[in-house]
Amino acid sequence: MSPAFLNFVEIVLNGLMTGVMYSLVALGFVLIFKASGIFNFAQGVMALFAALTLVGLQTGQVPFSHLINAIFGTEIHHWGGGMHTVFAILITMAVMIILAFLIEKIVLKHLVNQEPIILFMATIGLAYFLEGAGDLMWGADVKVLNVGLPSGGSFWWEDVTREWASTGSEYWGMYIDKLDVTATVIALILVTVLTAFSQYTATGRALRAVADDHQAAMSVGISLRTIWVIVWSIAGFVALVAGIMWGSKSGIQFSLSLIALKALPVLILGGFTSIPGAIIGGLIIGVGEKLAEAYVGPLVGGAIENWFAYMLALAFLLFRPQGLFGDKIIERI
């Protein structure tokens, strides 16, 4: 095979896996929108908050230590040697459940039956609050996240694919990041579990009922408030997974919250209400932007992938306004 073709395949493969990383973020948006009709602007910040909490627990950092030291003149920063990663993940998950409970109790409960734009604005406020709270709890310094995930290029894959190149051609083998492969596997497991949960459990069926019709679901005894707590908890878990994957690449820093921007075109394309849509949308956006950057970028000065993703999503909207897998809205007059 020619190196040019192998390079094309490499770009497609890496685009697919980058798309999976986008899907991980988009999934959180879909879960909440599906169950409550809320576009959760805070999803990216939730990923940041979860990752900050995880690293804080791992490293044994005392939350709010800066505030405590400033008020009481103390010098406390850490409680000891930190915590095993598994326990840290479990406790972080518990924190995200408590956060979901508080969000429902303090914010959402008071906004039942309000216009979607009001709920959206509330999530903007929530995003700023969580970002500030994360800063206050854990500090704004860059934190190193290590949960033992493999990373770096795969030697094995490089060696295998180098053999595919035509004899005598200058080809270095195909690059695949082991972290991206891990993220793909985790995303597949996550989608399978989420799909099974919504199909085969009573709570899952209740979630789907609420998603279909709030009033009808409430009329058969499903508690909307409980469902909201559950769905925000699940979104918190998805945010934690996304935070771990993205944070393993760059360290945990406040720019992590901006990964939400990468999920928006995925949502536009895949639809706001479809879990498979988030995955397929992510794959299309990932491949599309990487191919555009590689083949169109050099002609126009590069750095086009960010806006190209939105262009691609908008182009799809021309043909399917509800997104690839979104629910078609039929208004009867």
Place this chain on the structure above:
Amino acid sequence: MSIKKLAIAGAMAAMMGAAPAMAEMVFPSLSYRTGPYAPNGIPFADGYADYFTLLNERDGGIGGVAAKVLECETGYNTEKGVECYESTKGQGALVYQPLSTGITYQLIPKASADGIPVHSMGYGRTSAANGKVFEWVFNYPATYWDGASIAVNHIMDLEGGSLSGKKISLVFHNSAYGKEPIRTLEELGKKHGFTFTAIPVDHPGQEQKSQWLQIRRDRPDYVLMWGWGVMNSVAIQEAANIRFPMDRFIGIWWSGSENDVLPAGDGANGYKALALANPGGDYPIYADLKQHVYDTGKAAGDGSNAGTVLYNRGMYAALLAAEAAKKAQEIHSTAEITPAMMRDGMEALNIDAALMSSLGLPDFGPEFSVSCANHGGSGIGKVQQWDTSSKKWTVITDWISADRSVIDPLIAEDADAYAAENSITPRGC
């Protein structure tokens, strides 16, 4: 009678209220302690504030006048930066340190019209080094174009003096800042015969797969980086992932802090960056800072950033501002200086080894002097290298000069164009 007493008391109170406050020297700090670039903004702002606190606590201010740091949060956002400028300029601001090339570009015409100096230390508009055109803007001790040339000169040293046939790529933040060195590198490429490729990364730079796949395909001999914030750490991680030799990956001084290398772990070992001044906290000034600032609870931060690259740089910026203020006091024979006097002080600044030693920072930064024509300083820098095992930067070269035969004509050309666009008559100096 009682009415008379009341009137006297009222008059006295009014007089006390109207009495001039104790004079202060105001140094606005356009900082960013929030947002995606906060990890870099915080240590710089802490270093800047702590140095002035030290002067106040140890020396009773500058020439007997207390220094006041007026901090305003920009979030590294240009619009907010301009708002900060507008809201603080009326409070006696002596010199602005915008800490953003984008903000600097916006402030150049405004500050010039208002008669307030701007010091974009090692950033901002490179051609502002031409003091004939940019009367109120300073970017000493070195500029981005100096940085590009210093990096190329370092590579030439490694390559035995010739870059003919070599390939050098630049990974840059797709902003005014990141684009600054491109023209210089193109010119240097023509002069030395290397192939230059510019690879942009959009803000914030969390995802750089495309760029590093391109680098992997192109196989450049060296990669330079003009990044900021998360872009730096992701780039270093991606370079490690594709096993690009780290000692051939060189960042500008804004891509060479501890924040940039720590997230990549062992992969960052050997990564190089340019340095405006030395890293580390092994200087006599730190004993004074501990005694007068940290231990007295007057530090701007929690002390954890002391000795880091960006803390040192903030401290260095404050030092240069304070020394310029002293020079202004000396020139104008007054302790209470105006922004115009401050500008005169900056233009007469002379930093030598003896002065740096007396300030507790021996062999810390370059020797340089500023003049009416040269606002850019000596334009020299060092190269530092990251060692993962000790988690420290080590300076591996002596001061390296920029290629003035390339840089100076570029500065003159750009400054002349700016002067023509803005109807500025260059000063005769």
